[in-house]
Amino acid sequence: MWLLTILLAIFQPLVVFESCQVDLEGDGQKERVIFRPKVKGAISVFRSERKVWQGVPNRWQAWKLIIADVDGDDRKDFLVGVNIKTRYFPYRHKSVFVLGWNGKFAYARWLGSHMSKPLVDFVAASLDEHQGDELVTLETTRDGRKCLVVYRWIGFGFTVIWQSQPFARARLFSKGRQVGVRLPDGQRLFIVNTKGRWALKTYR
Numbered sequence: 502m503w504l505l506t507i508l509l510a511i512f513q514p515l516v517v518f519e520s521c522q523v524d525l526e527g528d529g530q531k532e533r534v535i536f537r538p539k540v541k542g543a544i545s546v547f548r549s550e551r552k553v554w555q556g557v558p559n560r561w562q563a564w565k566l567i568i569a570d571v572d573g574d575d576r577k578d579f580l581v582g583v584n585i586k587t588r589y590f591p592y593r594h595k596s597v598f599v600l601g602w603n604g605k606f607a608y609a610r611w612l613g614s615h616m617s618k619p620l621v622d623f624v625a626a627s628l629d630e631h632q633g634d635e636l637v638t639l640e641t642t643r644d645g646r647k648c649l650v651v652y653r654w655i656g657f658g659f660t661v662i663w664q665s666q667p668f669a670r671a672r673l674f675s676k677g678r679q680v681g682v683r684l685p686d687g688q689r690l691f692i693v694n695t696k697g698r699w700a701l702k703t704y705r
């Protein structure tokens with residue numbers, strides 16, 4: 502049991518490039534998750550070579566998949582980068598959808614029509630003592646600069662818990678638990694949470 506506990510504790514959110522092996526529901530048996538961006542049925546889940554589920558409609562134009570656990574219940578969640586049109590935002594724009602996994606199929610937990618500002622990129626990481634992984638996004642401010650936004654899952658969706666200063670140009674970077682921005686001069690700043698206070702620190 503202690504081994505299982507350690508394995509759960511060291512689970513890091515995974516960016517799925519093509520396929521990965523991960524235990525989605527914490528039953529000790531790994532599933533294979535295959536991600537094929539922008540096609541119908543972009544995500545498929547296999548267990549012992551048998552397809553358990555395939556889904557995600559074409560119209561979502563899924564472009565990124567991260568497997569994380571946003572609520573910390575040890576069942577993995579799919580964070581799907583989408584490129585959608587909605588009634589109030591009738592042009593294509595990026596957002597993140599959250600699908601839960603019940604062991605048999607993925608179901609919609611949060612289909613946010615947009616993030617707090619136009620989305621550039623996103624990752625997930627456990628950044629504080631709070632249970633579950635935080636969603637970290639790079640977003641565009643009104644004046645065209647880029648900032649990091651940290652979101653926490655609050656049961657039925659996300660709430661913003663911190664926003665960084667804006668940068669004229671920045672790219673999202675992540676390396677294990679370290680998440681932050683890479684600036685044009687190569688400098689990397691990563692998010693730290695010390696006793697509940699959020700800040701950016703120089704990466705060494």
Ligand SMILES: [Ca+2]
Nearest residue numbers: 524525526530
């Ligand atoms: Ca499993």
Ligand SMILES: [Ca+2]
Nearest residue numbers: 570572574576
């Ligand atoms: Ca979960």
